[in-house]
């Protein structure tokens with residue numbers, strides 16, 4: 130399988146590029162940059178690199194994921210969180226920061242040990258999956274995931290989340306979100322394949338490689354380039370203005 | 383909150399542990415708390431505790447029998463509850479809980495039956511409502527102290543395990559700083575005991591109205607409220623001072639929310655008022671009883687539903703509004719209905735007055 134090519138022909142809008150200049154990537158954190166360990170098994174170990182600098186916030190991934198996986202209305206396995214950020218060092222008042230989120234397929238996933246029936250498990254290839262035949266829908270895993278990556282699917286009444294499109298990966302295809310990413314911001318591949326696109330890009334990006342909530346030591350398998358520190362944990366800011374329909378929960382600041 | 387960042391698009395996650403879960407934690411807490419209150423009078427035969435302990439045992443049974451139904455209803459696949467027993471997972475506190483609950487309830491039911499057996503026989507002899515059924519259940523109506531103590535011991539072990547797992551199960555969730563504090567299980571335990579005392583006070587009010595019972599229970603209640611306040615203060619001190627990072631994180635998570643500030647002031651005021659009344663006016667049995675029950679429920683509602691209103695990655699807070707269907711209000715009304723049904727059922731066989739009076743009740747002898 131080939132990783133997604135580095136297509137950067139579609140660049141972010143000028144305003145966003147200006148914003149990104151206003152948000153310096155903090156390099157002091159380089160010392161704690163996650164190191165994608167090459168698994169010793171010699172088998173595939175799937176992972177993803179999200180190059181935030183290339184994301185244009187179009188939500189093509191969000192939509193293709195819903196289409197591919199039949200995600201019920203109001204639920205999401207992936208979404209591009211979008212923030213309006215006030216700029217102080219620019220002529221324009223505000224810029225946009227976008228952050229694609231999905232299950233991190235953590236190497237030390239807090240969602241697995243809590244599952245009372247062993248329905249959540251890690252496949253040999255690193256994908257964290259839910260055995261739908263076993264899941265009792267207790268939602269303990271939903272509570273334990275520090276990334277809000279899980280939810281209870283109202284159609285199946287079971288735990289649901291991103292599977293890295295395991296059904297596609299198993300058939301030699303890329304995850305739907307990677308396939309449709311307009312900006313080429315999502316790179317998927319095997320960290321065990323030293324010549325693969327992903328391993329190469331991870332190596333190149335090493336000094337500025339980051340993961341979400343590194344302090345929790347979950348060892349995410351989703352890595353980010355261009356992740357602003359202010360967005361790597363719970364974001365301090367005013368709450369969501371937009372919310373999906375049919376939700377009982379609304380959001381406020 | 384950083385006013386320079388506004389989240390324009392993100393997912394608002396729904397609460398995944400529903401009001402059913404609040405009801406479960408409330409009822410199982412009341413049950414083990416009431417079970418503990420049943421011990422001094424029934425097992426240790428402390429003279430001032432006789433009626434109090436018997437009323438408490440009634441509470442332990444009614445709450446204990448309705449709690450698992452609420453737990454089952456909180457599963458999104460209730461028909462698969464047997465998976466808990468088929469796929470034991472030792473890393474999960476919830477998995478252990480599935481085994482602790484039957485230990486506790488098994489012990490409690492046998493203990494309750496042994497304790498109330500003579501009363502059932504008395505009720506049968508008096509020819510009251512359902513006297514025939516009471517007679518059958520009494521099965522001779524003998525008092526067997528040895529068996530009673532053994533059953534009480536089993537129930538005690540079960541109660542301790544249930545108290546442990548219900549607290550730790552929530553406290554280990556690192557992803558929710560509000561839950562992830564070592565004090566949480568202690569707070570659950572103290573408020574459970576207080577709520578159970580409140581329940582016994584309410585039962586007493588509607589049965590013998592025994593002033594001595596009220597006094598005994600008020601003393602216990604005052605002690606629990608003083609403890610609850612002390613632990614609350616410790617929680618706050620650890621958070622504010624930053625001495626304990628987990629408490630500081632918990633405080634930072636909810637501190638800025640106006641809803642949470644109101645909840646905190648409300649809880650502290652209700653606890654202080656209950657303490658004051660139970661201490662200075664120990665006769666106000668019904669009022670303090672209801673206050674204690676309300677505090678125990680509110681605490682769980684705030685922790686579970688309020689805790690899930692805090693996004694783990696997104697900005698701000700989600701605000702929960704109670705849906706009217708099975709995902710929301712029905713969970714509360716349904717468990718309340720079941721509770722009332724069980725209460726009526728048990729008190730039909732064993733009228734409340736008879737329970738309160740115990741061996742002193744000579745009606746049918």
Ligand code: SF4
Pocket residue numbers: 231232233234235238239240241257273274275276277278279290347
């Ligand atoms: S992101 Fe959440 S759901 Fe995904 S593996 Fe990590 S803990 Fe589990």
Ligand code: SF4
Pocket residue numbers: 243244245246247248249259263264265266267268269270271287288
């Ligand atoms: S919801 Fe399903 S997968 Fe999640 S912890 Fe419960 S049984 Fe396991």
